[in-house]
Amino acid sequence: LTESASPLTTSETRLLDHIAGSTDALVALLQELIRFRTPNPPGGNEAQAQEFMAATLADLGMTVDIFDALPGRPNVVGRLEGRGGGRSILFNGHIDVAELQAPDAWSHDPFAGVRRGSRIYGLGASDMKSALTGAIVAIRSLRECGYELAGDVLYESVIGEEAGEPGTRACVERGVRADFAIVGESSKSDDVFVTGVGVFNFSVTLSDALSHHLIQRNELLLQNTEFEGHNCIQKMAEVIIPALLSLEQAWLETKTHPLLPRGYAMLNIFEIEGGGNTFILPRECKLHATAVYLPNDSAELVRGEINEIINAASERDEWLKDHPPVISWQPERHNIQFLPIDTSRTDVGARLLAQCLGQVRRRPVTLAGRAAIMDGGWLEAAGIPTVVFGPGDRRVIHRPDEYVEISDVVTFAQTLALFIARWSGG
Numbered sequence: 001l002t003e004s005a006s007p008l009t010t011s012e013t014r015l016l017d018h019i020a021g022s023t024d025a026l027v028a029l030l031q032e033l034i035r036f037r038t039p040n041p042p043g044g045n046e047a048q049a050q051e052f053m054a055a056t057l058a059d060l061g062m063t064v065d066i067f068d069a070l071p072g073r074p075n076v077v078g079r080l081e082g083r084g085g086g087r088s089i090l091f092n093g094h095i096d097v098a099e100l101q102a103p104d105a106w107s108h109d110p111f112a113g114v115r116r117g118s119r120i121y122g123l124g125a126s127d128m129k130s131a132l133t134g135a136i137v138a139i140r141s142l143r144e145c146g147y148e149l150a151g152d153v154l155y156e157s158v159i160g161e162e163a164g165e166p167g168t169r170a171c172v173e174r175g176v177r178a179d180f181a182i183v184g185e186s187s188k189s190d191d192v193f194v195t196g197v198g199v200f201n202f203s204v205t206l207s208d209a210l211s212h213h214l215i216q217r218n219e220l221l222l223q224n225t226e227f228e229g230h231n232c233i234q235k236m237a238e239v240i241i242p243a244l245l246s247l248e249q250a251w252l253e254t255k256t257h258p259l260l261p262r263g264y265a266m267l268n269i270f271e272i273e274g275g276g277n278t279f280i281l282p283r284e285c286k287l288h289a290t291a292v293y294l295p296n297d298s299a300e301l302v303r304g305e306i307n308e309i310i311n312a313a314s315e316r317d318e319w320l321k322d323h324p325p326v327i328s329w330q331p332e333r334h335n336i337q338f339l340p341i342d343t344s345r346t347d348v349g350a351r352l353l354a355q356c357l358g359q360v361r362r363r364p365v366t367l368a369g370r371a372a373i374m375d376g377g378w379l380e381a382a383g384i385p386t387v388v389f390g391p392g393d394r395r396v397i398h399r400p401d402e403y404v405e406i407s408d409v410v411t412f413a414q415t416l417a418l419f420i421a422r423w424s425g426g
């Protein structure tokens with residue numbers, strides 16, 4: 001599905017030129033945002049940056065709602081009211097950045113926003129303070145070029161994305177809605193993505209009410225069927241983990257999506273706890289895992305499959321049959337959930353955005369899929385057609401010397417401004 005470019009109007013050309021001419025201001029704003037230290041984890045450090053965002057959005061003429069998504073951790077939602085009768089657009093971006101890992105491996109101060117040649121370096125340069133910046137420049141340029149919009153323009157600066165915390169979800173629960181949403185996660189300002197994968201965590205616990213001494217392990221060796229105990233770590237390794245891995249292997253064949261490469265339905269076991277006493281056969285073992293599911297699947301169905309395979313494996317095991325595993329879908333720790341995005345490639349907003357990008361890039365743009373994990377699913381679940389489009393490169397995020405190409409941020413701002421003008425305009 002390719003969008004062909006139609007010519008830009010004179011005022012649209014002026015708008016794009018105006019943004020290209022605002023590059024210094026764009027760079028300065030991006031550097032200022034990078035200097036707010038908002039790594040997450042640990043999180044809880046967003047308040048100052050969010051006050052700055054609130055003030056910046058107010059300067060754009062927006063009505064600003066600032067409210068705690070979590071205690072002391074504010075979200076900021078700006079609304080630029082249109083004169084009525086037009087379509088509304090929501091930009092969503094997260095103010096938190098990835099955890100600072102290996103600070104010594106950085107060639108530049110990760111919080112300085114150093115400019116070198118065509119790039120800005122810093123934690124969050126790509127993911128995604130550049131998108132936050134570009135969206136502000138886009139909206140400001142529309143005003144400066146005299147655009148009067150019919151539809152509302154909404155801007156969300158949310159907390160908590162990097163740790164699966166309820167920033168965007170809190171906006172949805174507060175009732176923020178629009179006719180179309182753009183989540184500014186990195187696509188190099190090169191692609192418009194209409195998919196995202198779903199994610200949830202769960203835990204599986206094996207336990208035995210009774211204690212059995214180390215020396216009784218010989219009962220296991222001799223396969224004494226009268227013996228009531230077992231080693232819970234061993235059962236996890238021999239029965240539960242193989243069952244989960246076989247399910248994941250089956251998904252490789254059965255779970256596909258037309259826009260995604262194979263193999264994105266996954267199960268990752270990321271933590272094991274239990275045991276610890278030399279003289280006791282481990283009485284408890286808990287496994288923590290992440291399930292990644294495709295946008296055309298549902299968390300409920302996937303949970304059903306996991307439940308079924310664990311129960312079936314346990315039924316076949318002499319000891320587990322009498323000591324059934326407990327599966328928790330809301331684990332006490334690591335309780336994370338992301339919803340998938342599966343916006344249609346015929347969606348009118350997605351197609352218009354691809355067309356705008358094509359005109360700015362001067363080449364055809366195809367709506368594509370990507371197995372990204374992000375906040376946009378909450379918006380789509382609230383009935384808002386949602387796509388992913390933003391500056392920055394996925395390959396450089398969450399690692400030392402993260403950077404963004406300044407030209408990508410300019411392209412993003414130009415495309416977004418052109419889109420808003422056409423979507424929410426006259």
Ligand SMILES: [Zn+2]
Nearest residue numbers: 127128161185
């Ligand atoms: Zn991000």
